[in-house]
Amino acid sequence: MGEQQVVTVWGAGSWGTALALVLARSGRQVRLVARNDVQAELLNSSRENARYLPGIPLPANLHVMADPVVAMQGAAACVYALPCATVDSCLPLLADGDYPVIAACKGLHPQTLERTDQMFARHIAAQRIALLSGPSFAAEVARGQPTAITMAASDLAKAEAAAAFFDDTSFRIYSSDDLIGVAMGGALKNVIAIAAGMADGLGFGHNSVAAAVTRGLSEMARLTVACGGRYETLMGLSGLGDLVLTCTGTLSRNRRFGAEVARGAAAAAAVASIGQVVEGVRTAEAADRLAGHLGIELPLIQTVHRVLSGSVRLPDAVHVLMSRPERAE
Numbered sequence: 001m002g003e004q005q006v007v008t009v010w011g012a013g014s015w016g017t018a019l020a021l022v023l024a025r026s027g028r029q030v031r032l033v034a035r036n037d038v039q040a041e042l043l044n045s046s047r048e049n050a051r052y053l054p055g056i057p058l059p060a061n062l063h064v065m066a067d068p069v070v071a072m073q074g075a076a077a078c079v080y081a082l083p084c085a086t087v088d089s090c091l092p093l094l095a096d097g098d099y100p101v102i103a104a105c106k107g108l109h110p111q112t113l114e115r116t117d118q119m120f121a122r123h124i125a126a127q128r129i130a131l132l133s134g135p136s137f138a139a140e141v142a143r144g145q146p147t148a149i150t151m152a153a154s155d156l157a158k159a160e161a162a163a164a165f166f167d168d169t170s171f172r173i174y175s176s177d178d179l180i181g182v183a184m185g186g187a188l189k190n191v192i193a194i195a196a197g198m199a200d201g202l203g204f205g206h207n208s209v210a211a212a213v214t215r216g217l218s219e220m221a222r223l224t225v226a227c228g229g230r231y232e233t234l235m236g237l238s239g240l241g242d243l244v245l246t247c248t249g250t251l252s253r254n255r256r257f258g259a260e261v262a263r264g265a266a267a268a269a270a271v272a273s274i275g276q277v278v279e280g281v282r283t284a285e286a287a288d289r290l291a292g293h294l295g296i297e298l299p300l301i302q303t304v305h306r307v308l309s310g311s312v313r314l315p316d317a318v319h320v321l322m323s324r325p326e327r328a329e
């Protein structure tokens with residue numbers, strides 16, 4: 001792949017900017033699509049995304065634009081790094097091309113209960129879709145710190161082809177042909193991270209976080225397998241790896257959100273104070289409903305949703321969780 005290959009990244013928040021930096025280090029000509037002209041101008045002139053990744057310079061081969069249609073002209077691939085809530089309004093603009101679209105967002109649709117691969121397949125041909133997911137805080141990726149992540153597509157050759165756009169030794173990509181497992185892992189770990197944050201906010205110690213990670217992983221695997229994904233995928237980077245990162249890492253917005261709610265903040269106020277997307281809120285509702293349709297019990301995930309929707313108080317929910325009938329592990 002030549003120096004001139006153009007890759008477009010849609011979304012100039014934390015994750016889109018970090019991925020644009022990886023692609024720029026990989027020698028691509030990178031077009032980063034900002035929300036509007038004002039943001040594009042600011043990033044181009046200051047050579048920094050001061051709101052999301054302060055102090056990290058944008059290199060010369062990274063150009064910020066505001067029009068996604070113009071940004072896609074002649075591009076070899078699009079990396080979609082906007083929150084899941086934008087998919088239905090933004091993705092139709094990518095419907096006509098034949099370039100691969102790499103989805104970097106993590107979540108379930110709260111109305112249709114779709115995974116990211118399903119949301120994308122409603123708008124673009126299935127063979128164009130790849131998913132990038134795994135333990136990867138944007139701030140660390142942007143600084144070039146070692147990161148291992150998964151790229152999934154309908155077959156391994158397509159996943160490897162999508163991974164080949166990234167050619168940066170600090171960003172190591174493993175391939176997978178389990179779109180369902182990778183999408184579910186990335187979505188559900190955010191809900192468990194909220195639970196871990198709630199434990200932290202309630203003043204509990206490491207034991208409760210370890211319990212949330214382990215029992216949370218079990219719930220994630222149960223729902224994933226019921227949806228057709230593979231158990232082994234949940235034991236890899238895009239499942240356990242991302243779960244450990246977000247349940248223990250102080251950079252996690254989902255974990256911080258859970259802690260603020262446990263300390264008494266209203267959910268909307270906690271999201272506002274974080275100032276970035278907290279995907280686990282919508283996904284908690286979707287996962288609870290999906291589990292209901294499938295007749296699966298997911299105590300932690302369902303508790304997070306019920307606390308956030310106000311149907312149970314957090315201290316009562318902890319009591320109920322801990323008083324459930326004991327059973328084999």
Ligand SMILES: NC(=O)C1=CN([C@@H]2O[C@H](COP(=O)(O)OP(=O)(O)OC[C@H]3O[C@@H](n4cnc5c(N)ncnc54)[C@H](O)[C@@H]3O)[C@@H](O)[C@H]2O)C=CC1
Binds near residue numbers: 013105276277
């Ligand atoms: N930040 C991280 O460390 C990672 C984030 N992700 C995922 O990436 C996705 C995006 O998250 P972040 O970049 O972190 O969120 P963010 O909150 O940092 O940035 C979101 C960006 O999307 C823009 N935006 C929102 N609606 C838009 C619209 N309709 N049109 C154009 N721009 C719009 C916002 O202006 C903002 O710049 C999420 O699904 C998240 O779970 C995945 C891996 C790591």
Ligand SMILES: O=C(CO)COP(=O)(O)O
Binds near residue numbers: 134245
């Ligand atoms: O997905 C992430 C890291 O892999 C980011 O997690 P948060 O959205 O909780 O910050």
